[in-house]
Amino acid sequence: GESVGLHLPTLSVQEGDNSIINCAYSNSASDYFIWYKQESGKGPQFIIDIRSNMDKRQGQRVTVLLNKTVKHLSLQIAATQPGDSAVYFCAENNAGNMLTFGGGTRLMVKP
Amino acid sequence: DTEVTQTPKHLVMGMTNKKSLKCEQHMGHRAMYWYKQKAKKPPELMFVYSYEKLSINESVPSRFSPECPNSSLLNLHLHALQPEDSALYLCASSQELGSRIRSYNEQFFGPGTRLTVL
Numbered sequence: 001g002e003s004v005g006l007h008l009p010t011l012s013v014q015e016g017d018n019s020i021i022n023c024a025y026s027n028s029a030s031d032y033f034i035w036y037k038q039e040s041g042k043g044p045q046f047i048i049d050i051r052s053n054m055d056k057r058q059g060q061r062v063t064v065l066l067n068k069t070v071k072h073l074s075l076q077i078a079a080t081q082p083g084d085s086a087v088y089f090c091a092e093n094n095a096g097n098m099l100t101f102g103g104g105t106r107l108m109v110k111p
Numbered sequence: 112d113t114e115v116t117q118t119p120k121h122l123v124m125g126m127t128n129k130k131s132l133k134c135e136q137h138m139g140h141r142a143m144y145w146y147k148q149k150a151k152k153p154p155e156l157m158f159v160y161s162y163e164k165l166s167i168n169e170s171v172p173s174r175f176s177p178e179c180p181n182s183s184l185l186n187l188h189l190h191a192l193q194p195e196d197s198a199l200y201l202c203a204s205s206q207e208l209g210s211r212i213r214s215y216n217e218q219f220f221g222p223g224t225r226l227t228v229l
Contacts, residue, residue: 034217043115043201043220044154089153098167099218101153 012108019080021105023073023090032093035064035075036101039086047075047088077107085109115221117202123227126192132224134185134202142166142208143185144218145177146201154201160185161208192228199223 013019025033031052036044050057050064050073057064063076073090090102115136124130134143142161146154159167160179168177174196176188185202201223205216 036220041222043203043222045220046217049217091153098156098159099154101155104151104153 009103010106010108012110013080015080015082015109015111017080019075019077019084019107019109021075021077021088021107023075023102025071025073025090025092025102027092028071030092030094033064033066033073034091034093034099035062036089036091037084037086038089038104044089080107080109082109082111115202115204115219117200117221117224119224120222121225121227123229124189124192125229126194128192129188129190131189132187132200132202132226134187134204134221135183136204136219136221137183138204138206138219139182140204140206140219141182142205142216143179144203144205145185145187146203146220148199148201148223150198158187159208166208189226192226194228197226197228199225 011019011021034049035047037047038044048057048059048062048064050066052068055066061078065074075088077084085108087104087106089104091099093099118133122130144159145157147157148154156169157171158177163179163182174191178186178188202221203218205218207216
């Protein structure tokens, strides 16, 4: 079946370095993607989204890249901080605003 | 107020108990959602309400019974649960159900209720 998945379950980075979290999707009809951050004991928090008619979108310290040719999505976090430590999920928005989440990547920031 | 609140934060129940989870938002959102999240797994959609009417039931067992008494409240009634139902139950809301044609509506999540079934 169609799925949204992640390459790396855990990513450990040094504070101040840039982080890159990857996501692969298999539904070629997907046209909207979202990155969520989930801290321990909290619900997912919206970070940034991108539509398929774009290949890059920037927010504050975060950038999402979309490569439709290889069905790949990535989240880049600049100057990673301890507060960025969390699990990051990519999600595909289906028709009717239904979200299908990928498997998640845990980001650990070392001081 | 851009917050979705959920009560209780933690719940422990036996398999014969009846309990309810509550979710509330005051953002004027007309779509509300229940998700189930097992440890180290992504959230999985259970139910969707749109304008207080059940829009989607993702083949959830009948021991889970959702209710939307008004546009601000969403309940999940639990009865005769199994230990494997232990999970984090997340509520979310969005302005309305979006579509590719109209718009995509960001879903705001609550902190969840950590449920343990003994």
